[in-house]
Amino acid sequence: MTGAWRIGSVAIACGLLAGSITLRAAGAPGPQAPAPAVKPAAEAFSDDVHAKAGLTCESCHGPKKADGGYAAIARVAIAPLCARCHADAAYMRKFAPQVRVDQYAQYQTSVHGQQMAKGETRVATCNDCHQSHGIVPVRDTRSPVAPAHVAITCARCHADPARMAPFNRSPEIFNEWSKSVHADALLKRGDRSAPTCSTCHGSHGATPPGADSVANVCAQCHVREAELFKKSRKAEVFAALGQADCLVCHSNHHIAPPQASWIGLDDKALCATCHDESVAGAAVIKSVRKGFDEVLAAIASAGQVLDRAETAGMLVEDGKLALHTASEAHVRMRVLVHTFTAPPFDDVVKEGLAAAGEAQAVGDAAMDELQYRRRGLAVATLVILGFLATLYIKIRRLPKVA
């Protein structure tokens, strides 16, 4: 590779990076993260974790050239250059005893790393995600790879149709994820444990999980669901059909909050995609849907009456506790649905209905008490009105004043 080509490839990479930053700033859909400010290299490096560790420009760029500047580093050389230190456990231990040193090995297994090894320099390398001269630790919230920013960092390339077209990749993944329950948890509720791109695809070893490993990926968090699914008959059926387990019902990036309406044999239900009334499991599907509908209706009804009673000033702590138990049962039902059988599910439905019924009873009793008070006061008002009438008659009978 000639020097001119190296400089050219770095210039193209920087141009593409700057272009993608501009695209985000122009209001591409989805959540926004602070776009990394493009500072002059020296200024950015002053706040770099490497500068704080005592490294200098020469540490990466080598000695100055005759014109006083530093040589640019070719994109294909960036990862090996970083690995000189970051893959050296003995060296890294001096700065951070517990820091991992397998990033380069992982990168070489990733789609990015494999393409780069083939000389495809348009794929990501270290500085595309971590920046070049203003690198901060991942735990620093300013980092482009901090949990809240990872998706947007990936989206700089993966949401760009022009960049994705040559690789035959969809640029819609980021938009789909942005509407998911995971994005809601991470970006709206600030739950740092919620999954972002790297949680499922890996970070340095970023690779799409294959159909046979999807359940394992989801099982990182959804342990119980995956356990039940793997023991179910569905696992065998999906494996035989070559279908990607969890994705069949939940999709991959646009993972919506699960709804009871997904279950059933009507047109809108997901089950109806494969099943109809003629299959043996139709009764189970209907029974599971009925269980969800009944428990959800009971929880909603009890919740309403408890809220009304509490707003009116009644103490309904026992009812709220029972409602909480019913909600827990509903969560367990959502887990147990992955057995695709009736017996353990039906037992939890009974528990949920019993708890919601208890909550409803507390709420109803509180509302009855309110009505009782109201009737008592209505009677008192009538007595007062009777006294008023007597008083009026007495006043009328007073001797007239001359």
Added chain:
Amino acid sequence: MRSWFTARLPLAELEAAIRHKTVPQHRHSIWYYLGGMTLFFFLVQVVTGILLLLYYRPSSAEAYDSVQFIMTRVPFGWLVRSIHSWSANLMVGAAFAHLFSVLFLKAYRRPREVVWISGVMLLFLSLGFGFTGYLLPWNEVAFFATRVGTDIAGAVPYAGDTIVRLLRGGPDVTGATLTRFYGVHVAVLPAITTALLGLHLLLVQYHGMSVPPSVEERAKRENRPVPTMPFVPHFALRDLFGWTVALALLAGLSAFLPWELGHKADPFASAPAGIAPEWYFLWTFQALKYMPAHVLGIDGELIAIGAMSLGAMALVLLPFIDRNTARSRTIVTWAAIAAIAFMTTMTVLALTGGH
């Protein structure tokens, strides 16, 4: 027994005074009963307030729960709390009606200037009771309404920030504000009110009921005295009738519209929609909304507060502004009608969410 008391207390003189006391009787006499009704609501407030004091805990951690405890665990606590809340509103309503009836009947004229001034001050005190008492249950609506209400004081130039801090006990509405409001509500305001109310009632008895100018002039034209009725039993029974109407109203409202507690205040939550002060502050709240940000370079909110302060000042000094001529009386009447129309329109607009 009677002789024992008669020897030590001026009971005979008091009895004679009551027997001989008369009250003017004319077509506007019905307005005389509003003062008694306001006093009745105040007495209800004192009694129910003392009962609530037995269980209420004035801290941000316990206030809401203690009111909930009163409403659910204390025998008839729900009734006491509901009556206290409704009576507070009815007292302010009766006080406003009393003030305007006295104004329209021109009862503030010489020699009743001090009666008028003490009455206006009592109305302001009842608004103070309402403002400080509103926060005490520490529920969501009260918390944010107090934040908005105390914010208004910040518009006062130079001293605004200090006033807000003084009201809140810090830069924001917190438990310190609650404790402060509680102290003012149960100690400072009742002490001042008791003294002023004593003076007001004493002067009303001393001067007797005022006769409206129109009634006086008519009696003069017809060369006859203004008719009167004995205080006991004629006026006293009618007053008792008014008090009983007030009691029936209280019982009816508490029965059919029990005062709710709402949700516990969460200072870290965002303000829910529909935050509004009590109905008697709504007109100021709405009027402030209509003020432009700046008028001739002066802060709009400051102008509104200045105008309201001037209005309050004019109300206090009304006996000295009205020179008691037919023309000045007409001006006062129309100014009062305009003020009522403005306050009513603003209140209706605030209630209907109009702009």
